[in-house]
Amino acid sequence: MTLDIRPANIIVNCNAPFLELVIVGDWLLDSQIADLELVLVQLGDGSKFKKLVFSTESLGRWDSLLMTELIRIIAYSEEKGISVDTKTLPSGIQGLLSLVSALPEREGVRRHSIQISWLEIIGNRALDLQSDINALITFIGNLTLSVVAFFRAKAHFRSIDLWRNIQDCGPSALPIITLISLLVGLILAFVGSVQLSLFGAQLYIADLVGLGMTREMGGLMTAVIMSGRTGAAYAAQLGTMQVNNEIDALETMGFDPMEFLVLPRVLALIFVMPLLCLYADLMGIMGGALVTVNFFEVSLIEYLNRTVNAIHLADLSVGIFKCAVFGVLIALSGCMRGMQCGRSASEVGDATTSAVVTGIVFIVIADSLMTIICNRLGI
Amino acid sequence: MSSPCLSIKNMTMAYGDFIIQRELSFTINHGDIFVIMGASGCGKSTLLMHLIGLHRPLVGDVFYGEQSLWQADYKARQDLLRRTGVLFQSGALLSSMTLAENVALPLTEHTCLSAQRIRQLVSYKLALVGLAGFEDYYPAELSGGMQKRAGLARAMALDPEILFFDEPSAGLDPVSAKLLDDLICSLRDHLGATIVIVTHELASIFAIGTYSVFLDMETKTMIASGPPKKLLAESKDPKVLRFLTRGASESSSFSEMKHKHEIL
Numbered sequence: 001m002t003l004d005i006r007p008a009n010i011i012v013n014c015n016a017p018f019l020e021l022v023i024v025g026d027w028l029l030d031s032q033i034a035d036l037e038l039v040l041v042q043l044g045d046g047s048k049f050k051k052l053v054f055s056t057e058s059l060g061r062w063d064s065l066l067m068t069e070l071i072r073i074i075a076y077s078e079e080k081g082i083s084v085d086t087k088t089l090p091s092g093i094q095g096l097l098s099l100v101s102a103l104p105e106r107e108g109v110r111r112h113s114i115q116i117s118w119l120e121i122i123g124n125r126a127l128d129l130q131s132d133i134n135a136l137i138t139f140i141g142n143l144t145l146s147v148v149a150f151f152r153a154k155a156h157f158r159s160i161d162l163w164r165n166i167q168d169c170g171p172s173a174l175p176i177i178t179l180i181s182l183l184v185g186l187i188l189a190f191v192g193s194v195q196l197s198l199f200g201a202q203l204y205i206a207d208l209v210g211l212g213m214t215r216e217m218g219g220l221m222t223a224v225i226m227s228g229r230t231g232a233a234y235a236a237q238l239g240t241m242q243v244n245n246e247i248d249a250l251e252t253m254g255f256d257p258m259e260f261l262v263l264p265r266v267l268a269l270i271f272v273m274p275l276l277c278l279y280a281d282l283m284g285i286m287g288g289a290l291v292t293v294n295f296f297e298v299s300l301i302e303y304l305n306r307t308v309n310a311i312h313l314a315d316l317s318v319g320i321f322k323c324a325v326f327g328v329l330i331a332l333s334g335c336m337r338g339m340q341c342g343r344s345a346s347e348v349g350d351a352t353t354s355a356v357v358t359g360i361v362f363i364v365i366a367d368s369l370m371t372i373i374c375n376r377l378g379i
Numbered sequence: 380m381s382s383p384c385l386s387i388k389n390m391t392m393a394y395g396d397f398i399i400q401r402e403l404s405f406t407i408n409h410g411d412i413f414v415i416m417g418a419s420g421c422g423k424s425t426l427l428m429h430l431i432g433l434h435r436p437l438v439g440d441v442f443y444g445e446q447s448l449w450q451a452d453y454k455a456r457q458d459l460l461r462r463t464g465v466l467f468q469s470g471a472l473l474s475s476m477t478l479a480e481n482v483a484l485p486l487t488e489h490t491c492l493s494a495q496r497i498r499q500l501v502s503y504k505l506a507l508v509g510l511a512g513f514e515d516y517y518p519a520e521l522s523g524g525m526q527k528r529a530g531l532a533r534a535m536a537l538d539p540e541i542l543f544f545d546e547p548s549a550g551l552d553p554v555s556a557k558l559l560d561d562l563i564c565s566l567r568d569h570l571g572a573t574i575v576i577v578t579h580e581l582a583s584i585f586a587i588g589t590y591s592v593f594l595d596m597e598t599k600t601m602i603a604s605g606p607p608k609k610l611l612a613e614s615k616d617p618k619v620l621r622f623l624t625r626g627a628s629e630s631s632s633f634s635e636m637k638h639k640h641e642i643l
Contacts, residue, residue, distance in 0.1 A: 029490055029538065063538040068499040071506075095569035096507065099562075103509035110512040344519040346475035 006060055008033045010069075012042045019049040019082075021073070024058045027066035036069055040076050052077050054088040067096055139336045143266065146259040150267070155259045165268035169230040173276065176229065180221050181213070181280040185287025188212050193296065202296040206306035209288030214311055214319045218281040220367060222273065223326035227359035231334035234265050235355035238338025239348040247339070257339065266331040273327030274320045281319065314379055322370050326363050333358035383444070384409045384573045385430070385541060390439030392425055399425050401599050403439070405592050407541075412567055412574040412587050414607060417594035418622065423577045424468075426594070427545055430575065432460050443541075461489060464534030465543045469550075470526035472518040478505060478529050479514035485536045504532040508562065524555040528562075535566070542566070544576045548583050556580065560587050581625060585611075593619050 008025035021039065025031075043049065052073075059066075070093065077084050086094055149155040192208040238261060241247050247257050285307055292298045337355035341347050386406040392399045399422040407413045415423050428434040430441055432448060441448040443459045451459065472481050482501045486492060492500070505511055508528040518526050527547065534542055547563065548556035560583050567574050578584060584591065584607045591610065593603040595618055603610055603619045611623045 029492065064500055064503060065496075068496070068503045071503060072499065092569045092571070095565060099565055099569070100503065100506040100511075103506075103511065105506075105512035111515040113515070342519065344474035344517075 005031055007031070008065075010036060010039055012039060013055075014042070014049075017048075017050040018053055019043060019051070020053050020055055022055045022058070023066070024060075026060035027062040027069075029063055029065050031065070033065070033069075036072070039073060043073075043077060043080065043082065045080055049082055052082050052084045054085070056088070056090055059090070062093075067093070067100075070097070071100065135340060136336065139339070140332070142258045143262060143332070143335075146256065146263045147266075149259060150263060155263055156255055157260045157264050161260075162264040162268060165264050166272055168233070169226065169269055170272040170275065173226065173229055174279070176225055177222060177276055177280050178283050180225055181218060181283035182287040182290075184217050184221055185209055185213055185284030186291055188217065188284070189288040189291035193291065197296065202292065203298055203302060203306055205288060205292045205296070205298075206303045207310040209292075210285055210307040210311045211315060213284035213288075214281045214315045216319070216367075216371070218284055219277045219319045219323035219326060220363070222276045222280045222323055223330065223363045223367075224360065226269070226273065226276070226327070227330045227333075227356055227363065230269060231330040231355050231359040232352045234331065234334030235338040235341070235352045236348055238262075238335060239341030239351040242339065242341045243343055243345065243348060262331075262335040262339065265335055266328065269327040269331040270324060273323045273330075277320050277323035278316075281316070318370075318374055318379055322367065325366055325370070329362040329366060330359045333362055382409050383407070383442075384411070385444075385575070386442045387430075388439055388442065390429065390441065391437045392422060392429055392434070393437040394425075398437070398599060400594055400601075401438075403592075403594075403601055405601065405604055407573060407575060407590070409573055410567065410571065412563065412576065412589045414584050414588035414591035415575065415577045415594065416579055416584060416591055416607075416622070418596055419579065421594045421596040422599075423579075423594060424545055427465075427543060427575075427577050431463060431465050431543055432456055461537060462539055463541045463543060464537065464539035466527070466530045466534045466545065466547060468545045469523075470518065470530035472526060472530055472533065474518050477515050477517055478510065478521075478532070481518070481529065482533045482536050485533070489537060500536070501532075504535055505529070507535070507566075508532045509558075524551050524559070527551065527559065531559075531562070535570075538570070539572065541573045541575060544574065544578070546578055546580075547576060548578065548580045553582070556583065557586075563587060579622075581623065584623075593622065 005028060006025040008027045008031055009023075011022040011024065013020040013022060019042070027033070043052070070089075074084050074086070074097070086097055089097070146155055188209045189205050192205050193202060196202055196204050196208070238247070241261070247261070250257050250260055289300060289303050292303050293300050334355045337351040337358065341351040383406045387403050390403045391401040392403075403426070415426055417423050425434065429436050435449055440450060443462070446455075446459060448456060448459055472478070473484070476484070479498070479501050482504050483497050486497050486500060501514065502511070505513060508531050510525060510528055510532065513521070513525070513529070518529065521529065542563075544563070547559055551559065563574055563576070564587050566572060576583070576588070588607040591604065591607045592601045593610070594600075595602045597618075602616055603614055605613075607623070610619060614620055614623075
């Protein structure tokens with residue numbers, strides 16, 4: 001590797017009707033070469049020279065660099081009707097050249113990038129949206145059918161899968177739910193205390209935190225966490241199964257993937273979400289108590305008493321109902337994106353991303369709707 | 380053309396405590412088409428992982444020419460491995476990139492060539508493997524054989540001295556497999572590259588292999604080495620013969636035995 005690299009060059013010898021190209025030096029990828037436009041100019045338009053020959057006596061080492069230049073020169077010559085005598089090249093280069101031309105480019109294979117106008121992009125998006133909605137409705141329909149089959153005890157899936165899914169999205173999620181809910185309760189208490197302590201109503205922090213957590217924040221935070229934790233996992237699992245043909249295999253064995261894969265996941269999440277929500281509410285209230293008892297002159301008993309008085313069963317059930325709905329939405333978006341996944345590794349990533357995005361969008365829309373409805377109904 | 384290009388000295392490979400193969404020693408010469416063969420699960424692909432620097436041997440070392448691969452520091456090892464190209468079993472093309480981007484990746488990373496020249500090089504490499512015009516396709520849009528050839532184009536991007544192939548003909552129809560074998564041979568001839576192939580495809584082993592080693596699962600070491608045809612003609616080891624004749628040697632001896640019984 002310590003050999004000197006001789007500069008690469010092509011010398012043009014004109015002795016019409018032949019044009020001789022003398023290739024000298026080492027043609028290695030790292031070496032600098034002069035621009036070869038000059039050679040092409042000398043070749044002219046095919047009227048001056050009829051034949052191109054090469055001389056390679058002083059050619060040193062060479063690699064793909066030389067090959068690309070030769071291919072360019074030969075292609076140019078052929079276009080201009082100049083015949084090229086490749087026999088004058090070393091046998092290795094001849095072999096590679098014949099290999100390159102062995103399988104010529106098929107007609108219509110090459111793609112040309114077309115400038116798409118912004119109107120077309122918007123149009124395509126709208127059409128995509130339509131097919132997206134179609135897919136969503138079809139998916140919901142299939143899911144409903146398999147839920148019906150489940151209640152008629154005719155759904156085919158392994159009950160161990162259901163239990164494993166419940167384990168994965170329930171108890172395993174407790175640490176993160178604990179942390180987030182405790183902190184949310186803490187923050188609610190701090191934010192409320194700033195205003196309430198202005199007129200000595202620190203005790204009412206209990207109302208604020210209790211109602212805030214049970215009606216809204218407990219369920220919403222649980223849903224956001226589960227969307228990132230479980231919704232993404234569902235999409236990635238099903239997407240990878242799609243890439244590995246596992247879903248096709250299930251179908252050929254007579255299993256409905258909807259029943260076998262999607263149903264246990266959806267059921268697990270619907271079952272677990274209300275429980276997680278209840279747990280999150282409790283943790284939030286504890287977070288609030290932590291602040292109120294430590295920083296303001298309120299005893300723990302007073303705080304808990306106030307909380308019990310403030311929260312009615314209706315508040316608690318609204319929160320839990322919301323969370324069950326979120327569970328359906330998370331499972332739906334996760335499983336749907338997973339089942340729609342394409343057949344390559346990068347598409348698993350796309351499926352996961354869009355599962356989380358779709359999930360959170362669904363959650364926020366559903367939450368707003370339900371809050372408005374509850375408000376109108378006076379619940 | 381028979382100077383050593385790659386040699387393995389007294390190498391033992393293991394995953395944790397589980398020994399895959401022990402005391403392997405062999406030399407691959409320049410211009411060889413070297414076949415690593417053996418039954419499924421005997422550690423062929425693991426051996427390849429050790430040769431290309433993805434897995435550190437438990438004992439022993441790999442030498443590129445005179446330079447040790449595993450004694451070298453990280454930087455030196457990267458420099459050694461830049462002289463190699465690897466075609467993985469399924470092509471291992473990055474699925475989020477087009478073929479052109481896949482092939483251009485090592486070029487943009489390891490050379491300072493202009494974008495124009497890289498484009499020319501990519502077209503040349505793709506034409507070399509018979510994929511001219513497929514620059515803007517994504518791997519998922521191609522058939523298995525085409526993906527494999529595109530993987531080969533990427534492996535050759537930096538004009539490597541040594542090309543490694545992991546089961547090149549697995550999953551290909553016989554004609555495509557034959558075309559790939561021919562391509563490997565002509566690349567060896569014209570580029571002067573050394574080829575190392577891990578395979579159990581008998582047709583390719585006999586068609587293109589110039590030298591081979593046979594890894595055995597039970598004794599956990601290599602039990603035969605030499606040109607494949609010579610092994611078939613001269614080997615006395617029943618395991619090697621059974622492998623090289625697809626079990627025919629065994630059934631013939633079985634029928635011989637049966638024949639003897641009938642005579643008795």
